[in-house]
Amino acid sequence: MSMQSVPIIDVHNLIVGETVHSELERHHSACREWSFFQVINHGVSASLLEDLKREIVNFFQQPLEEKTKLWQQPDNHEGFGQLYVVSEQQKLDWSDMFYITTLPPTLRKTQLFEKLPPKLSVLFEQERFYATTTDSFSD
Secondary structure, eight states, rough: OOOOOOOOEEHHHSSSSSSHHHHHHHHHHHHTTTSEEEESSOOOOOHHHHHHHHHHHHHHOOOOHGGGGBBTTTTOOOEEEEEEEEEOSOOOOOHHHHEEOOOOGGOOOOHHTTTSOOOHHHHHHHHHHHHHHHHTHHH
């Protein structure tokens, strides 16, 4: 029995070259068969990813009173809270989540961005957060 591995999607192949069609097929298959995949060659620096990871961990380690400043609104799943799955077939575990749309900027919820912890806000606002991906392919 062979062990399958998580599908890998190469963003560079989705943007340039003759491999666009085959990479799109891999992406479609990964979504259909696995529902998730690993992304490589996305152009986001490892240091930026580490900074984001650290600040997100710091966010979840804050007291509940701080996190609830970003509480989800009844008509929107963005913010801090829980996303419930209604199913009689599965046992549900409690989990907290934080979801925020960052791109395109026109879809951002300004009231959430204004309440973000300062370091996390700076990371989201930095031009390199948005420009890194496309800059790496234009060289």
